[in-house]
Amino acid sequence: MxxxxxxxxxxxxxxHAKEYGFVFPSSEIYDGLSAVYDYGPYGAQLKKNIRxxxxxxxxxxxxxxxxxxxxxxxHPTTWKASGHVDSFxxxxxxxxxxxxxxxxxxLIEAHADKLNEEAAKAADGGAAxxxxxxxxxxxxxxxxxxxxxxGLGALIQDNKIQCSISGTSNWTEIRQFNLMFSTELxxxxxxxxxxxxxxxxxxxxxxxxxxxxxxxxxxxxFGIAQTGKAFRNEIVARQFIFRMRxxxxxxxxxxxxxxxxxxxxxxxxxxxMNWHLSLGIAADKYRFxxxxxxxxxxxxxxxxxxxxxxxxxxxxxxxSRTDYDLTRHQEFSKKKLQYFDTEINQHYVPYxxxxxxxxxxxxxxxxxxxxEEETIQKEDGTTDSRVVLHLPTKLAPLKxxxxxxxxxxxxxxxxxxxxxxxxxxxxxxxxxxxxIGKRYRRQDAIGTPFCVTIDHQTKEDNTVTIRFxxxxxxxxxxxxxxxxxxxxxxA
Numbered sequence: 001m002x003x004x005x006x007x008x009x010x011x012x013x014x015x016h017a018k019e020y021g022f023v024f025p026s027s028e029i030y031d032g033l034s035a036v037y038d039y040g041p042y043g044a045q046l047k048k049n050i051r052x053x054x055x056x057x058x059x060x061x062x063x064x065x066x067x068x069x070x071x072x073x074x075h076p077t078t079w080k081a082s083g084h085v086d087s088f089x090x091x092x093x094x095x096x097x098x099x100x101x102x103x104x105x106x107l108i109e110a111h112a113d114k115l116n117e118e119a120a121k122a123a124d125g126g127a128a129x130x131x132x133x134x135x136x137x138x139x140x141x142x143x144x145x146x147x148x149x150x151g152l153g154a155l156i157q158d159n160k161i162q163c164s165i166s167g168t169s170n171w172t173e174i175r176q177f178n179l180m181f182s183t184e185l186x187x188x189x190x191x192x193x194x195x196x197x198x199x200x201x202x203x204x205x206x207x208x209x210x211x212x213x214x215x216x217x218x219x220x221x222f223g224i225a226q227t228g229k230a231f232r233n234e235i236v237a238r239q240f241i242f243r244m245r246x247x248x249x250x251x252x253x254x255x256x257x258x259x260x261x262x263x264x265x266x267x268x269x270x271x272x273m274n275w276h277l278s279l280g281i282a283a284d285k286y287r288f289x290x291x292x293x294x295x296x297x298x299x300x301x302x303x304x305x306x307x308x309x310x311x312x313x314x315x316x317x318x319x320s321r322t323d324y325d326l327t328r329h330q331e332f333s334k335k336k337l338q339y340f341d342t343e344i345n346q347h348y349v350p351y352x353x354x355x356x357x358x359x360x361x362x363x364x365x366x367x368x369x370x371x372e373e374e375t376i377q378k379e380d381g382t383t384d385s386r387v388v389l390h391l392p393t394k395l396a397p398l399k400x401x402x403x404x405x406x407x408x409x410x411x412x413x414x415x416x417x418x419x420x421x422x423x424x425x426x427x428x429x430x431x432x433x434x435x436i437g438k439r440y441r442r443q444d445a446i447g448t449p450f451c452v453t454i455d456h457q458t459k460e461d462n463t464v465t466i467r468f469x470x471x472x473x474x475x476x477x478x479x480x481x482x483x484x485x486x487x488x489x490x491a
Contacts, residue, residue, distance in 0.1 A: 009309055010239065010240060010308070010310055010368075012371070012373070013240075013309070013364075013368060013371050014240050016367075016389075016445070017367060018040075020042065020445050020446050021040035021041045021042045022040055022046065022367070022446075023040060023043050023241060024037065024038045024040055025037060025038075026038050035234060035244050035245050036244065036245060037240075041397075042397040042398070042447075043363070043397075045397035045398075045427065046363065046395060046396070046397045046447075047248075049394070049395045049396070049397065050362050050363060050366065050395055051248075051250060051359055053394065053395060054227070054357065054359075054362075055067065055227065055250075057275055058223070058225040058252055059225050062223065064218070064219075064221065064223060065222065065223035065224070065225055065254075066212060066216050066218065066222070066223075066224060067226060068204070068212060068225075069226065069227075069228065070201065070204025070207075070208060072197060072198050072229060072231075073185065073195055073198075074195075074196075074203060074204065074207070076193065076194060076195050076196060077332055077333075078203050078329075079180070079199075079203070080332065081328040081329050081331070081333075082203050082325065082328065082329075083328070084180060084196075084199055084200075085180075087296060088179050088180055088199060089176040089177055089178045089179060090103055090104075090176070090177055090179060091103070091105075091144075091149060091152065091175070091176055092104065092174065092175055092176075093107065093153070093156070093171050093172055093173075093174045093175075094172040095163035095165070095166055095168065095171060095172075096168075096170040096171065096172060097163065097166035098163050098165040098166035098168075100164075100166075102163075104144075104152055104156075105140060107156065107161060108136060108137070108140045108155065108156065108159075108161065109137065109140075111161045112133040112134075112136050112137050115130070115132055115136070116129070116133050119133070136155070136159060139155055140152070140155065141293070142292070143155060144292070145292050145293035149173070149174040149176075150174075152174055153174050156169070156171060157169060177233075178233070179232045180196050180197070180199050180231075181196065181197040181232075181233055181245075182194050182195070182196050183195060183196070183197065197230075197231035198230055198231065199230055199232050200249065200356075201226050201227075201228045201230055201251055202251060202354065204226065204228075205224045206325045206326060206329055206337075206352075209255070209326060209337055209350075210337060212224050213339065220255055220256060220257055220339055220341065221254060221255060221256045221257070221260070221264065222254070223254040223255065224253050224255075225250075225251070225252040226249075226251060227248065227249065227250045227251075227359065228249065229246060229247070229248050230248070230249050231245060231246055231247075232247075239308075239310055239313075240364060241361070241363065241364050242308070242310075242313065242360075242361055242364055247358060248358070248359040248360055249356055249357070249358060249359065250358075250359050251354065251356035251357065252354070252355045252356075253321075253352050253353075254268065254353040254354070254355070255350040256350060256351050256352070256353060257348070257351070258323065258348055258349075258350070259351075260351070261299070261300075261322070261352075261353060262320070264353045265300055265320045268318055268353050268355050269288070272304060272316055272355050272357075276304065276306075276315075276316075279392045279394075279395070280392055281306075281365075281369050285306055285307045285369065286304060286305065286306055286307075287304075287305050288303070288304060288305070289302060289303045289312075289314070291303070295319065296324070297319075297321045297322065297325060298320055298321055298322065298324075299322050300320040301317065301319045301320065302317070302318050303315075303317050303318075304316040304317075304318070306365050306368075306369075308364070308365070308368050309368060313361075314361075315357060315358065315361050315362060315365055316355065316356065316357035316358070316362075317357075318353070318354070318355055319353070319356070320351070320353055321351070321352040321353070321354050322352070323349040323350065323351050323352070325352060326349050326352070327349055330349065337349065366391065366392070366395060369390075370389040370390045370391045370447060371387075371389055372388050372389075372390060373385070373386075374386050374387075374388060386441055386444050387444065387445050388444040388445065388469065388470075389445065389446060390447070390469070390470055391447035391449070393449045393490050394490045396447045396448060397446065397447065398427050398429045398443070398446065398447075398448040399426040399427055399428065399448070399449060399450065399486050400422055400427075400428045400448070400450045400451075400452060400482070401429045401430075401439070401443045401450070401451045401452070402415045402418050402422075402428060402431075402452050402454065403415070403430075403436060403439050403451055403452065403453050403454065404432050404454045405455040406432075407432050409456065409459070411455070411456070411459075412432060414458055414459070414479075415430060416430065418452065418454070418464075418482060421483055422482065422486070425483060425486075425487060426486060426487070429443070429448065440472075443469070444469055447469070448469060449468070449469045449470075449486075449489065450466060450467070450468065450469065450485075450486055450489075451466070451469075452464045452465065452467075452479075452482055453465040453466075454479075458479065462478060462479050463478055463479060464477065464478075464479045464482065466485070
């Protein structure tokens with residue numbers, strides 16, 4: 001049978017995620033909370049599987065990387081030292097007519113996308129429109145790199161960029177908005193101290209640099225990995241779970257000898273791209289994007305971008321952070337954060353290469369890459385359809401569905417015996433309701449790679465029918481081989 005696939009859309013993915021228990025709007029019974037989401041039964045497991053896959057690749061497969069779990073609350077001086085108190089902000093602009101607020105780079109990028117769309121429809125090929133879009137983005141990058149907000153405002157006005165709601169170009173001046181959430185720590189309001197919900201997880205690694213180095217007896221070069229929640233007061237949160245106010249990061253800070261940072265930067269750039277490709281995702285869905293405007297702590301930076309339904313967007317960042325962070329914490333804490341290198345008999349502040357990937361963005365990447373609406377051409381000339389998540393087998397929330405053909409004749413007992421054998425090794429699902437075809441479709445929709453049907457022949461010869469999600473092919477195998485087959489595919 002042949003297949004045709006419809007185009008993925010973000011809205012279709014959002015609807016599917018809710019319907020099948022992956023992601024729910026937070027506090028939905030109270031009309032929800034903007035840019036905040038809860039992960040459902042299958043979403044929570046998928047998220048855990050992605051996190052575990054990353055953690056294993058970092059801490060288990062590298063003998064020079066160890067993990068920590070730092071607290072969300074940190075001493076407020078931490079954020080002064082890191083530069084977040086003074087410079088952690090986004091340039092935003094308001095439309096005076098609609099009162100809608102935009103992040104400046106997003107507004108300009110959306111206009112460039114519109115020009116490219118018009119170019120694609122133009123009878124003459126749209127070369128002039130594409131050149132305008134390219135030049136617009138180049139001008140934006142230059143102005144952002146120089147923090148030239150007046151120039152950015154002029155760029156928006158000169159290109160007659162309009163608000164998507166009001167349709168006007170009646171803009172305010174561009175202003176910077178700090179992205180940190182502040183709260184108070186203390187039992188009595190008068191005695192409370194202002195602290196911050198961490199906007200990134202990196203600082204928990206830096207302040208523990210010596211603790212980890214000494215207790216784990218690490219020698220440079222070495223890395224410290226961490227996963228955890230971060231919080232940012234995103235004024236313009238959008239695109240489902242791509243940009244949220246509460247999110248989870250998976251990051252690793254790799255400490256190196258000064259002067260070697262360029263080669264380690266290239267090393268981790270390639271290592272991280274190989275990690276993404278190890279999930280079976282097509283290489284042309286990814287690209288590197290070098291930063292034009294570098295963060296205050298970096299001497300090199302790039303993004304690994306993935307082609308989402310809404311275009312190429314950042315999933316992971318690679319930064320050469322120099323010795324900025326450790327030097328600043330050394331300055332503010334008055335405590336030396338240096339490494340004694342026995343090979344050269346010298347103390348120095350290490351340089352740092354950072355790899356930081358958004359877990360929620362990676363989750364959306366996996367959903368976007370896996371979601372398909374298939375129209376199936378049957379051998380008799382008729383058509384059928386299904387929605388399927390082609391999740392990487394190693395990440396799928398459920399690995400195996402065990403389905404007795406009927407609720408009687410001892411078939412449920414055989415099915416549950418197979419469940420008992422398999423569930424210590426991987427997540428299984430048991431279902432006996434509805435026709436077998438409907439049960440297959442439900443498992444396709446949540447991305448279960450294997451379904452096993454227990455039927456009356458199983459009682460005779462102890463064989464079962466195993467169905468493969470992606471191909472929909474079925475074959476007869478001994479029930480005793482099911483566990484080994486699944487384990488082989490998830491290894």
